Amino acid sequence: MLTASLALAALALVLAWPAPILLARAAWPSRAPATALLLWQAIALAGGLSMIGSLLTFGLIPFGGTLISGLGGFARALSHGITTTPLVVVSIASLSLAGVLAAHLLLNLALTLVVTERQRLRHRRLVELLSSPSATQPNTRVLDSAAPLAYCLPGNLGSITVLSRGLVSLLDDAELAAVVEHEKAHLIQRHYVVLLAFDAWRTSLPWFPIATRAQHEVGLLVEMLADDTARRSTDSRTLALAIALVAGGTPGRDGDPSGGTTLPGTPALAPAGVVRSATGIAYPADTRSHDRDRLRLTRLVDPPEPLTLAARAGVIAVAVALVAVPTVLLIAPSLA
Amino acid sequence: MATTLGELERSVMEFLWASDEAMTAYDLRDRLAAAEVDRSPAITTVLTVLSRLENKGFVQRQRTSRPHLYRAQASREDHMAELMHEVLGSATNRSAVLERFVGQVSEREAALLRELLESRSHR
Incomplete structure (x- = not known):
């Protein structure tokens, strides 16, 4: 069990720091966003699994040789009273930490789910009150706002795409279709599920900058995926032009209400990891991730060569292994 | 009806x-x-x-x-402001609540994008 525990601890360390940093710096994800998204999910899942697993297996050492016999031994020890040797005290501390960590992560995920669902419902009600159904597009509503806006709102009652009057008048039909395709891709590919999980991960570990970085990367990959899907039914140039127009026409963006659209009662909040530049435009604190934001734009105009099938298969194999290894280490009979 | x-x-x-x-x-x-x-x-x-x-x-x-x-309960403008704040503002979990088309494109980046498009159309 000590071997398994140490191996899990080593894996947890690698997945907490060097692995996400390397992935965030790598160039290939823009050539295979779907595969990269899978790898990010594997890293997050395996990271949590190995961190908790390491503490669990370490704590069970005095109680049995494997996870199952250790848990059984621990239960027997609890019911028969525990002799408090220093080793047992350390074990109990390790087990408690594993329990607290697991509960913290799961409860935070549940809480994020509930809060997000409530906000979506409120938002949906506001949209339904302030918009009218699109005459041409199904499940699309047009908001009575001059600012060019387009976004999608997932929901249990059926998801909707929201466009603004400003957007509809700014874009021509082809550009508008490109925007709608992009939004639909987000909804159909359920990007909001991944984003929600990474959001929960970030809020669970506020002291852990990698989680913020991971969320940013995942957000970017999801945009690239939606861009790629939209490009299947429209040409790159139209989509790129639509994005340029929409972004250019929204002077106050990302929490900067001082631009063209002045919003009463909007507090100027900046999320963690975002610094406010002198121009009032919020940039990620890390300039490298700012470069990656540019990457999304350059790849819109110059779509990169997709990653080879072999390379993608390799990455998928790594992702599967990342989740499989800690699982096997946990349940394998006595590795010690 | x-x-x-x-x-x-x-x-x-x-x-x-x-x-x-x-x-x-x-x-x-x-x-x-x-x-x-x-x-x-x-x-x-x-x-x-x-x-x-x-x-x-x-x-x-x-x-x-x-x-x-x-x-x-509130004026139309107040409700619109609330909605806009969620869409444009940086509510920390905005990305999970809704997904904006522009994503992370800023004004400066939009200018870059227009430049890229120009340089390509002149080729």
């Missing part, structure tokens, strides 16, 4: 927003009929719409008088 409950809700809110005074369900029914939103909305329909709007937190009901008086 082509008028849906959603459309009626919006029409009722428009009347409440436009009015400085609190209104009764009967006032609202008359306005709806006059505006020909619905030929002859039943008072029960109007009451249903009002209670739905109350549950959603858009309408305030004054129970002290008979019949009950209704007024808008």
